[in-house]
């Protein structure tokens with residue numbers, strides 16, 4: 316086994332890890348050695364082809380098809396240089412005040428989150444996209460909401476030179492979307508941080524990491540790892556784990572910390588989501604233009620759902636439509652006429668929804684749908700149908716309804732669907748991309764895994780800086796909050812690094 | 816596989832897996848029921864379909880592949896009880912009725928099993944660039960410039 320030594324190791328290069336790396340990188344000029352270990356590959360610019368299967372396979376964990384143990388929800392999360400920010404859409408929002416209030420993390424306020432987020436919003440060029448770049452898929456959402464008297468909002472997005480290819484979730488082929496892969500990691504590297512890709516951290520011991528570096532397979536995309544393939548033992552004074560809401564609890568559990576930290580893995584939340592589709596009479600611009608420009612949060616507090624514009628690729632769309640045969644195919648053949656809305660449920664963090672590991676140490680996510688969460692999804696889908704019809708759609712596909720197609724002339728069916736439709740888990744495609752919790756911040760081991768600065772209770776050399784810190788649902792697109800928390804964790808490390 | 820070769824993301828791993836090989840006629844019969852357009856696929860298109868499915872299966876945990884095999888075996892034989900024939904010998908309407916029974920089954924595990932199989936078929940079919948083009952999906956990295 317080869318050996319290495321660093322002052323600080325960051326595990327994972329996504330919204331949390333990339334940010335921590337950048338914020339700690341000035342320490343390199345004082346002679347500190349810092350490395351980011353990332354298990355995914357780093358693609359060359361020309362390798363971002365936008366092809367659905369190819370990109371999903373190379374940029375996502377399990378090709379984007381990671382299933383919960385119950386088989387009822389697919390979790391989408393990135394595994395690449397930049398983590399999930401390589402595939403995110405780049406909508407940039409801050410949580411509502413009520414969320415911070417409910418989290419009740421000592422000393423953590425919305426003002427602080429906002430102050431820290433300002434820095435990343437500036438770095439990531441967060442702004443409202445120009446009107447002429449907005450496509451009809453988005454405009455029809457606005458039109459429908461306005462006709463219903465609902466307060467639609469425009470997403471600030473973090474793009475620079477967006478060409479409107481609508482391929483954000485397959486990795487931007489134009490390097491326009493600003494994730495840690497484009498902004499924070501390159502900056503950290505310029506300041507002297509090493510980023511080791513294709514490098515998986517297997518387990519931790521006291522100030523030590525055991526890792527495996529993978530060879531680049533024959534014919535695969537991406538750069539080879541800067542390190543020789545093989546097993547390594549790395550000594551580090553501080554380890555920051557930013558492996559995401561699935562990867563971080565799993566790594567700490569593999570490292571035998573479950574007994575010391577009874578809350579480890581508990582309280583996983585995900586914003587379970589449904590993709591709802593409608594067909595218009597005429598073709599609309601949908602697969603061209605930035606996919607996600609507007610949202611509706613009017614019902615977030617009262618009914619616990621958010622609606623967002625979205626546009627997916629053929630396979631994901633096919634998977635999201637319920638049923639099969641001619642009825643299913645007829646929606647697919649109407650692709651140029653399709654409008655889409657993403658319904659996200661604000662699901663509470665509950666103890667039994669948790670990350671565990673199997674006998675081989677692989678992460679297993681247990682997610683049980685509370686009846687109020689499936690009810691929320693149904694209500695959100697029905698609200699989407701009302702928007703579609705108000706925008707002139709001729710028919711809507713509601714995946715939980717029986718039959719799923721609702722024609723405009725039958726819009727009266729929506730009320731009974733909203734009230735009575737049972738939600739058949741396992742039949743309806745539910746997916747989630749906002750994975751949170753599992754290493755919650757808090758006061759003591761009885762209620763949390765870390766303190767309010769991401770310091771793991773009782774283990775001063777071990778920190779967490781990613782979405783797993785959330786004590787409960789953030790109720791909005793999470794990346795800016797993650798960056799702000801990572802910034803907070805990094806600040807504390809800068810203060811303490813000399814004394815550790 | 817050497818320990819330092821990543822278990823996923825190995826393009827050379829895309830060879831017909833045992834999970835699929837012994838069930839090829841059955842999988843095709845299921846595929847034609849789920850996506851009727853699949854009936855028009857030629858051998859080359861079927862090969863692409865199978866390559867996609869195999870690659871996706873290769874990225875999944877082995878336990879999932881075992882469950883899939885079990886599920887396929889059940890689909891193959893269970894229709895004998897109800898219709899007197901194995902799945903591939905059923906009429907299209909009988910096939911559709913049988914699969915709809917799995918999709919809407921009262922037991923969640925069976926619904927999930929069917930969902931997984933349906934997902935694989937949809938991947939094999941719509942994951943092919945030709946199928947995407949055939950439904951009019953023309954996303955282009957050049958975005959608006961290519962569109963206008």
Ligand SMILES: Cc1cc2nc3c(=O)[nH]c(=O)nc-3n(C[C@H](O)[C@H](O)[C@H](O)COP(=O)(O)OP(=O)(O)OC[C@H]3O[C@@H](n4cnc5c(N)ncnc54)[C@H](O)[C@@H]3O)c2cc1C
Pocket residue numbers: 326327328329330331332352353354355391392393394395396397398399400402403404405406407408484514515516517557558559560562563566748749750780781782783791792793794795797
């Ligand atoms: C398709 C999609 C669209 C999204 N769109 C938006 C959006 O528009 N706005 C928004 O705010 N949020 C969005 N999100 C969510 C956002 O991207 C994530 O919440 C955020 O990136 C999570 O940050 P993280 O640091 O917790 O984890 P990640 O960004 O997922 O990074 C974790 C990294 O750790 C690596 N890793 C895991 N285990 C190990 C290990 N053992 N060893 C080494 N490395 C390891 C992983 O490979 C991964 O690269 C989206 C997510 C997805 C998937």
Ligand code: SF4
Pocket residue numbers: 474476477478479480481482483484486487488489490491492604605606958
């Ligand atoms: S829509 Fe813009 S940001 Fe998204 S992938 Fe295309 S060019 Fe990149």
